[in-house]
Amino acid sequence: MTEEIYDVVVLGGGAGGVPAAVRAAQLGGTVAVIEQENFGGLCMNKGCIPFGHMMTASNIVGNLSLGRDMGLHVSEVSLDYEILVRRQNELIDFMRKGVVGTLVKNGIDRIEGRGRISGKGRMDVNGNTIAFKNLILASGGEWIMPDFPNSDLDDVVNTNYLLEAKILPKRVLLFGRIPWLVEIAQFLNRFGCQVILATQDKSLLSDESKTISSRLRKTLKSSGIDIKHDAEIINLAKNNGGLQVEIKSKNGIEEVFVEKIITAERKAALKGLGLENLQIDKGADFIKVNEKMETKINGVYAIGDITEEQSRHYSHLASEEGVIAAENAMGGKAELDQRTCTRILYSQPEVACVGLTAKEAKAAGYDVYVGAAPLSMNPYGMILSENEGIIEVVAEKKYGEILGVHFIGTSASEMAGQAVLAIRMEMTLEELAKTSFPHPTLSESLAEAAREALGVPIYLP
Amino acid sequence: MTEEIYDVVVLGGGAGGVPAAVRAAQLGGTVAVIEQENFGGLCMNKGCIPFGHMMTASNIVGNLSLGRDMGLHVSEVSLDYEILVRRQNELIDFMRKGVVGTLVKNGIDRIEGRGRISGKGRMDVNGNTIAFKNLILASGGEWIMPDFPNSDLDDVVNTNYLLEAKILPKRVLLFGRIPWLVEIAQFLNRFGCQVILATQDKSLLSDESKTISSRLRKTLKSSGIDIKHDAEIINLAKNNGGLQVEIKSKNGIEEVFVEKIITAERKAALKGLGLENLQIDKGADFIKVNEKMETKINGVYAIGDITEEQSRHYSHLASEEGVIAAENAMGGKAELDQRTCTRILYSQPEVACVGLTAKEAKAAGYDVYVGAAPLSMNPYGMILSENEGIIEVVAEKKYGEILGVHFIGTSASEMAGQAVLAIRMEMTLEELAKTSFPHPTLSESLAEAAREALGVPIYLP
Numbered sequence: 001m002t003e004e005i006y007d008v009v010v011l012g013g014g015a016g017g018v019p020a021a022v023r024a025a026q027l028g029g030t031v032a033v034i035e036q037e038n039f040g041g042l043c044m045n046k047g048c049i050p051f052g053h054m055m056t057a058s059n060i061v062g063n064l065s066l067g068r069d070m071g072l073h074v075s076e077v078s079l080d081y082e083i084l085v086r087r088q089n090e091l092i093d094f095m096r097k098g099v100v101g102t103l104v105k106n107g108i109d110r111i112e113g114r115g116r117i118s119g120k121g122r123m124d125v126n127g128n129t130i131a132f133k134n135l136i137l138a139s140g141g142e143w144i145m146p147d148f149p150n151s152d153l154d155d156v157v158n159t160n161y162l163l164e165a166k167i168l169p170k171r172v173l174l175f176g177r178i179p180w181l182v183e184i185a186q187f188l189n190r191f192g193c194q195v196i197l198a199t200q201d202k203s204l205l206s207d208e209s210k211t212i213s214s215r216l217r218k219t220l221k222s223s224g225i226d227i228k229h230d231a232e233i234i235n236l237a238k239n240n241g242g243l244q245v246e247i248k249s250k251n252g253i254e255e256v257f258v259e260k261i262i263t264a265e266r267k268a269a270l271k272g273l274g275l276e277n278l279q280i281d282k283g284a285d286f287i288k289v290n291e292k293m294e295t296k297i298n299g300v301y302a303i304g305d306i307t308e309e310q311s312r313h314y315s316h317l318a319s320e321e322g323v324i325a326a327e328n329a330m331g332g333k334a335e336l337d338q339r340t341c342t343r344i345l346y347s348q349p350e351v352a353c354v355g356l357t358a359k360e361a362k363a364a365g366y367d368v369y370v371g372a373a374p375l376s377m378n379p380y381g382m383i384l385s386e387n388e389g390i391i392e393v394v395a396e397k398k399y400g401e402i403l404g405v406h407f408i409g410t411s412a413s414e415m416a417g418q419a420v421l422a423i424r425m426e427m428t429l430e431e432l433a434k435t436s437f438p439h440p441t442l443s444e445s446l447a448e449a450a451r452e453a454l455g456v457p458i459y460l461p
Numbered sequence: 462m463t464e465e466i467y468d469v470v471v472l473g474g475g476a477g478g479v480p481a482a483v484r485a486a487q488l489g490g491t492v493a494v495i496e497q498e499n500f501g502g503l504c505m506n507k508g509c510i511p512f513g514h515m516m517t518a519s520n521i522v523g524n525l526s527l528g529r530d531m532g533l534h535v536s537e538v539s540l541d542y543e544i545l546v547r548r549q550n551e552l553i554d555f556m557r558k559g560v561v562g563t564l565v566k567n568g569i570d571r572i573e574g575r576g577r578i579s580g581k582g583r584m585d586v587n588g589n590t591i592a593f594k595n596l597i598l599a600s601g602g603e604w605i606m607p608d609f610p611n612s613d614l615d616d617v618v619n620t621n622y623l624l625e626a627k628i629l630p631k632r633v634l635l636f637g638r639i640p641w642l643v644e645i646a647q648f649l650n651r652f653g654c655q656v657i658l659a660t661q662d663k664s665l666l667s668d669e670s671k672t673i674s675s676r677l678r679k680t681l682k683s684s685g686i687d688i689k690h691d692a693e694i695i696n697l698a699k700n701n702g703g704l705q706v707e708i709k710s711k712n713g714i715e716e717v718f719v720e721k722i723i724t725a726e727r728k729a730a731l732k733g734l735g736l737e738n739l740q741i742d743k744g745a746d747f748i749k750v751n752e753k754m755e756t757k758i759n760g761v762y763a764i765g766d767i768t769e770e771q772s773r774h775y776s777h778l779a780s781e782e783g784v785i786a787a788e789n790a791m792g793g794k795a796e797l798d799q800r801t802c803t804r805i806l807y808s809q810p811e812v813a814c815v816g817l818t819a820k821e822a823k824a825a826g827y828d829v830y831v832g833a834a835p836l837s838m839n840p841y842g843m844i845l846s847e848n849e850g851i852i853e854v855v856a857e858k859k860y861g862e863i864l865g866v867h868f869i870g871t872s873a874s875e876m877a878g879q880a881v882l883a884i885r886m887e888m889t890l891e892e893l894a895k896t897s898f899p900h901p902t903l904s905e906s907l908a909e910a911a912r913e914a915l916g917v918p919i920y921l922p
Contacts, residue, residue, distance in 0.1 A: 015900070022919050044840070052901050053531070054842050060528040067521040070514070071544030074525075075536030083532030091843055098838070101922055138862075148768070180658045236506070316905075320897035323919070342899035352899060379505070383514050384550055414872040417904040422897060425886040435881060436781035438803035438813060439476065439504070440513050443878040444777075458483045458784070461562055 005135045006032050008329050009123060009132035011115045011273070015048075016304030016318030018099055023105040023326035024136075031171020032109035034125055038314035039099045041108075041140055042305075043315035043440035045092055050163055051183055055346035058187045062348040066385050079191045081168055089165075115139075117274035120129035121299075123276070127170075134299045134329035137287065140314055140323060141305035142269035146175065148233035155243050156236075156261045159184065168193055169259040173245055175233060177201045178264040178310065182220065186347050189225050196256060198231035198247060202432045207311065208343070211372060212406050216351060216390040223358065236261075266313060268306045285309070291335045301325035317341045324396055338419045339403075344413050349389055355404030355423050358394050366396040371430060371453025373445035375409045376461060380440035384410055389442070391415075393429070394450040398426035405446065415443055429453055467493050470593035472576045472734070475502015475766030475778030476509075478599035484787035485597075486567040493570035495586055500560045500571075503766075504776035506553055511624055512644055516807035519571070519648045523809045527846050540652045541558055542629055545569070549624075568678055576600075578735035581860045582760075585735070590827060595760045595790035598748065599783060602766035602774060603730035607636065609694035616704050617697075617722045620645065623790035629654055634706055636694060638662045639725040639771065640806055643677065646738050647808050648892060655685075657717060668772065672819045674865050676849040677812060697722075700812075707827060710747060724904040729767045744769070752796045754786035762786035778802045792841050800864075801881045805874050810850055813877035816865030816884050819855050828858040830890060832914025834906035836870045838921055841901035845871055852876075854890070854910040861889035866907065875905055890914055 008024040010017045011253060013035030021033040038045045043132045061077050066076065084126040103110055113126040123130045143158050145151055161170075162184065171194045174181040182204060186195040197220070199206075204220070204227065221227055228249035235246035269288035275281075278297050286309065287302040289295055295302050303325050304318030319390045320336065327334040345351040361368045375381030377387025389409025405419030422432060432450035437443040451457045467487040471478045474496030474767050486800045496685040499506045522538050529535065562573055574587040602904075606612055623645065629723075635642040643665060646658040658681070659665075665681070665688065666674040682688060689710035696707035703720045729747035735763060739758050747770065748763040750756055755844045756763050764786050765779030781797065788795040806812040822829045836842030836850025850870025856863045866880030883893060893911035898904040912918045 019919050048901050049840055050842070052841060055846050057528060057531040058532060060524050060531070062534065063521050063524065067518060070518040070521070070548055071537045071541035072518060072521065072538075073541065075534075077528075078533035078534045080534065087531055095840060095843065098920070098922070102920060105922060192559075209770070248615055301735070314900070316897050316900035321893070337897075339899065344899045364687050379510055379556060380513060380566060382556065383510070383517050397658065411872045411875040413902045414875045414904050415878065415894075417876065417898045417907065418882055420878055420898060421882045423890070424892070424896060425882070425888060427882070427886060429594075431885070434784070435885060436777050436798075436801065437875055437878045437881060438805045439775070439777035439780065440509050441874045441878070444873050446878065456487050458480050459559070460561070461566060 001206045002259070003131055004030070005131040005133060006030050008134045008136060008326065009034065010136045010138055011123070012041065012140055013039040013099070013110070014138060014140050014304065014318065015315035016322040017041070017136070018102065018322070019319045020136045020138060020303060020322030020326045021108045022102060022106050024330055025298065027327065027330040029330050032111055033125070034113065034115040034128060035105060035112045036112070036114040036346050038096060038341050040092070040096050042202035044095055046160055046163060048315055049092055049095065051159070051180070052346055053085065053091065054187050055183050055363070057084055059348045061190050068226040068275040082166060107181065114272070116272060117277045119277055128171055136322070136325045136329060137273065137300065137302040137306055138304050138314060139269055139273060139306055141310070144265040145269050146263045146265055148236065150236040153236065153238060153243065155259065156263065159262060159264050163261060170194065171258045172196070172235045173198060173256065173261045175231070175261055176265055176389055177206070177264050179343070180264050181262070182347050183224050183431045184215065184344055185220065185264065186223070189223055189361045194227045196228065196258065198228040199248065200231055201457055203228055205351070206219070208353050209359070209392060211390055211392050211413050212351060212353060212408050215390060215408050216347065216349070217348070219230055219349060219388050224408065266305070266310050268308070270306070272446065279423070292328045293321050293336065293340065294328065295430070301328070301329060312341065314341055314343070333417070337424060340423050342416045344416065346413065349386070349409045350412035352412040353404070354408045354419035356394055357404055361394050361396065361403050365400070368403070369395045369453040372456070373447055373448040373452055373460060375442055378442055378445045380442055381409065381445070383440070384413045386410060386442070391445045391449045393446070393453055393454060395429045400430055402427055402429060402432060409442055415446065418443060418446055462636045464505065464592055464871060465491070466592040466594060467491050469595045469597060469787065470495065470591055471597045471599055472584070473502065473599035473601055474560070474571070475599060475765065475779065476504040477783040478502070478597070479783070480780045481599060481764060481783030481787045482569045483563060484784045486569050488788065488793070490791050493574045493591060495574065495576040495591070496585070496684065497573070497575040499557060501553070502850050505556055505560070506613060507621055509776055510553055510556065511549045512620070512641070513807055514552065514642050515545065515648045516889055518545055519651045520809045522651050531845065533889045534821055538915030543627060546624070560869055575733070577733060578738045580738055591629065596762065597783070597790060598734065598761065598763040599765050599779070600730055600734060600767055602727040602771070605726040605728050607724045607726055609697065611697040614699060616696065616720065617724065620723060620725050622721065629658060631655065633657070634717065634718045634719045634722045636692070636722055637724050637726055638667070639674060640804070641725050643681065643806055643808050645723065646681065647684070650686050651682055657687045657689065659689040660709065661692055663690055666812070669814050670820070670853060670867050671850055672853050672895055673714065673812060673814060673869050676851060676869050677808065677810070680810060701888035705710050706814055727766070727771050729769070731767070744784055751844050752799065753789045754782050755789065755814040762790060768919070773802065775804070798885060801884050802878045803881060805877065807874065808849070808869045811873035812869050813873040814865070814867045815877055815880035816863070817855055818865055818867070822855050822857065822864050827864065829864070830856045830858055830877065830914040832910045832912070834909040834913055834918070834921060836903055836906055839903055839906045841853050841903055842870065842906070844901070847871060847903070850905045852910045854907070854914055855894070856890045856914060863888055863890060863893060870903055874905060879904060879907055
């Protein structure tokens, strides 16, 4: 009996692994994907989808205050959290079936279990050996126990807690530098929870432009979220069914009482993969790859959260990397475009940042133009009361090439696609400045920001 | 005393005239803009802005049914129309002041009154003569009395009626082929009015792709709007404080009773401009211009609604044309990109169509690819219950150049900017197919539609 040797084996059926498998199959490969838990991975099962779902509910409530200004009579709104969670779980279940259907349609073998590299071209799953010509490692990340005193107490939880809760907590501390916590802060705040949002960093979204982070901060603060910077938990104890937390921050040392501390730290999940059997560098925090998603071992690729620091754990990045790895595994020559991974937050206002900030561009040696158009001066923005919204454009001076675009405001996540296209197509400020977006839209401010950068805004004062 | 001769006089301070004046001033010209009514024109005062405002209120209410599915307990919503109109008027007032501020900042003379060309390089306003080297005609359109029996009855009104009403009518007939009526139909329907929407055309949005128009129709019908195609009003009479209408349509002849008939027909406003004094063609329904916005008379440009059939009365088109006319008037060489004027509707789902439909592309001699990705299969679309949403891409086969993109769904108006950029930058299907949009967004379906067109969708069944 001849052993089947797959052209491509994908370890992990998440946001990266699934498109990798499909693309390899489209290119004629025999493909298997190994998944130990749920197809769809963190993103679909415990990340983007359930939290995107929560934020949608949260934003519907947020829009009601605009509605009241417009003359809509609406009652105070309450949330039946069990219904929210049930709808979310039904959606996830439906999406998971969709993923399986996609794999089936593309003739991809699904192998359920934990895969471990056992040698060159070989992987062990459930005691069976799977042979492959190419391997795409896409097994994602794992939760980290946070690094503060008594962080192993029961009431110190990660974001999974919210996916299983029956009711929402009344008082929480969200602790960490993970932007995702901003969404959760706003969601909980909107449904009656007192929220402290504490980050070790000097500001929220400390890597993004000040324009964006300060406007986000202002909105969150005005809704009553207690934001602490330069924060550190220096003591933690159980107290009366909750937690007594001593927290040091810019404000000094304070003692707070909360029901839960929610954290969201993750890292690349490298243990147990058998990387040592292929001499893949296991000393690092994550697997290093080049722009073709190649590891140092011939025929072994890695994509997604396993190849990145947590600040770049984005499922759209994993998906893009998956397609690139698959094309290269099948003999192609694809490369990752590093410029346009959107950093995104489903808060209200939404945040979407594409490409370089002015600071990063300067550090990279560019002479830069920066232009910004506040959405409070955009006609549609005025209708929507986009008081904190803005679109900021960064371009280099020599050719006017656009290097970064940063959005805060309604539909930022959808507008971000414009920035992705502009940067990929190497569009110039001049070209963007002349682009006619439909009226009335917030997108019009993208062209106006480009004009502002060039010193010729049409509508801005 | 030497007479001042303006480099550029702009007749009309609306969506086209204002950017024209600003751009001419930016280029160093001495500029005057003549406005007989309100700066901001139809769009700001009686069009896009007030109706965009109404649709925003309407869409907030629309989103509550999704909210209820998500576990939000909300009361039935009612609208205090006076508050809505007051907020709208305050906004318009604020925007008007903004426009005036922009003109002042740019050193543009504002002349209030009705301008009439009195000869070469001369215009008469309020009995004074204004002299100019270049003229940009931007005086817009005017309402037309609709063409059916007894259309002069008081209760046959145009959309201005809604801007002055104290309360909303309970039963209306919206009559005409103007897409704008779709927005009004949905707005009135949502706030308790029984709506008949009747068009002389074979379908709603009869020039758009069937995919878009049939999905829009389905949504409107399911909300209880009575849609009539191939419609004609054959008899009309006053009856009991309302109107008795005999209407012939695909369904045969029916008699309906309504409080009001609302129409929205407009045409280029050519009368009284003194066009005969410059031998500008006044036989036509609108002023013909070339891609530089030049009329046949040297130094005389025309832009916006005065140069178009009503189906192309879009304020963003007028604005773009204004900038082009101004650049050319100041000695530049700008040309209108005819490919990317977005046709847009703020209904729920929103509609935004950019570029050619497949039918138009074929008629233009192209061999075409068409790809579509339903938003009901997009993860974010599933969260948002985008049952009728879809993104459709049309490209030509030789180079894969994208010719058209049509959106129906939430944020279609903002996603449209992606299509505008893709078409202007002459992006190919291959390039779009490889673009990584942030996850989870509806925009991801734009890339999937491109992949579908190429026969390699990743997620679609």
